Each structure stands twice: as structure tokens, then as C-alpha cells.
Amino acid sequence: AQSVSQHNHHVILSEAASLELGCNYSYGGTVNLFWYVQYPGQHLQLLLKYFSGDPLVKGIKGFEAEFIKSKFSFNLRKPSVQWSDTAEYFCAVNRMNTGFQKLVFGTGTRLLVSP
Amino acid sequence: NAGVTQTPKFQVLKTGQSMTLQCAQDMNHNSMYWYRQDPGMGLRLIYYSASEGTTDKGEVPNGYNVSRLNKREFSLRLESAAPSQTSVYFCASSVAGTRYEQYFGPGTRLTVT
Numbered sequence: 001a002q003s004v005s006q007h008n009h010h011v012i013l014s015e016a017a018s019l020e021l022g023c024n025y026s027y028g029g030t031v032n033l034f035w036y037v038q039y040p041g042q043h044l045q046l047l048l049k050y051f052s053g054d055p056l057v058k059g060i061k062g063f064e065a066e067f068i069k070s071k072f073s074f075n076l077r078k079p080s081v082q083w084s085d086t087a088e089y090f091c092a093v094n095r096m097n098t099g100f101q102k103l104v105f106g107t108g109t110r111l112l113v114s115p
Numbered sequence: 116n117a118g119v120t121q122t123p124k125f126q127v128l129k130t131g132q133s134m135t136l137q138c139a140q141d142m143n144h145n146s147m148y149w150y151r152q153d154p155g156m157g158l159r160l161i162y163y164s165a166s167e168g169t170t171d172k173g174e175v176p177n178g179y180n181v182s183r184l185n186k187r188e189f190s191l192r193l194e195s196a197a198p199s200q201t202s203v204y205f206c207a208s209s210v211a212g213t214r215y216e217q218y219f220g221p222g223t224r225l226t227v228t
Contacts, residue, residue, distance in 0.1 A: 103158075
């Protein structure tokens with residue numbers, strides 16, 4: 001079965017600390033990869049996406065993610081977090097050979113940034 | 116341009132009652148989706164509609180039905196609500212194909228007592 005793992009369920013950081021959230025998926029073949037963010041009380045918004053090309057992708061609000069095919073990973077990073085980054089972060093994977101977008105989401109990581 | 120809209124925002128049902136969650140998008144997207152979000156489980160796909168006139172089961176379809184009314188609207192029906200269906204429900208839409216992101220609505224928080 002398709003599986004997406006986010007190993008950090010809760011992360012607490014101080015402002016200006018660096019962030020790295022892990023995401024691993026369990027199947028081979030070509031994939032599309034996404035990170036979504038859900039701010040408190042809001043709906044999911046796309047942070048960044050990877051389809052092909054440069055494995056280091058940059059998204060909104062200073063976030064970036066690196067696709068490492070050999071490790072089946074797509075980790076999210078930010079050099080210096082802000083209080084406003086407090087949110088829940090979801091990794092999602094879509095297999096290209098489905099011909100249709102059926103995203104499989106990880107269980108999410110709750111990030112709390114203290115001022 | 117409202118994006119994806121959902122009604123209602125909140126709902127409380129008694130066990131056995133029925134209700135329909137409404138979803139509409141104004142982005143001319145072909146594909147639409149219904150997810151449920153539960154603590155510690157992320158989002159799970161209930162049903163999806165690849166294009167107008169088609170619907171298919173997702174990961175957790177039991178206890179739900181859907182209708183793709185037209186290109187804009189995709190409704191989710193609970194025929195006989197159960198406490199296990201207490202959740203936050205999100206509708207999403209996307210351009211057809213695999214290389215496009217999904218856009219999400221604001222969600223419906225449903226409690227079944």
C-alpha cells in the first residue's frame with residue numbers, strides 16, 4: 001500500500017531556529033511531491049511542489065525542500081523560523097503512473113514556534 | 116474568484132441522521148475530491164471525481180456517497196451518520212492530470228453524537 005511517513009509529529013522551536021521536517025514515501029517509480037501547510041483555523045495551502053528537474057525546490061515564505069530519490073525522501077527546510085510559521089505541515093505524494101492525481105498524505109507535523 | 120467553497124462550516128448530527136455537505140469551485144477544474152481529516156491521521160481520501168460524470172472510491176468510502184452535480188459542484192452525503200464520522204471534511208479541486216496541485220476549501224467540522 002502507498003505510504004507516506006512524517007516522523008516528527010510535534011516540533012517546538014524558538015524564533016530564528018532552523019527547521020527540518022522529514023518526509024519519506026514507500027514506493028518506487030516516478031512521483032510528484034508536495035508540502036502543504038495548514039495554519040490554525042485555516043484550510044490547506046500549497047507550500048511547494050516537485051515534479052522534475054532540480055531536486056531542490058523553493059516555495060513560499062522562505063521554505064525549501066530537497067528530493068533525494070535514493071532515500072525516497074522529500075524533507076522540508078527553513079533556515080530561520082518565525083512565530084507566524086506555527087502551523088501543521090503535511091507531506092503528500094502522487095504516483096505519476098496513476099494517470100490521475102490521487103494524493104496520499106502523511107499524518108502531519110505540528111510546528112509550534114515560540115517568540 | 117472564491118476558489119473552493121464549502122457549506123456548512125459546522126454541523127452537529129445525531130446518530131442515524133443524514134446530511135449532505137456541499138462543495139463548489141469556480142476555477143473551472145475538472146477534478147474534485149473529498150477528504151476527511153482526523154487527529155494523527157492526516158487527510159484521507161473518501162471519494163473523488165476525475166471529471167464531470169465520473170466518481171470513484173478513495174481510501175475510506177464506507178458510509179458515504181457522492182454526486183458530481185456538474186463541473187462546479189461535488190457533494191458528499193452521509194446517509195446514516197455514525198460517531199465514527201465525526202471529523203473535519205475538506206473538499207478540493209484540481210486541473211485534470213497528475214502535474215497539478217489541489218486547492219482546498221475551508222472545511223466542514225462535523226460532530227455526530
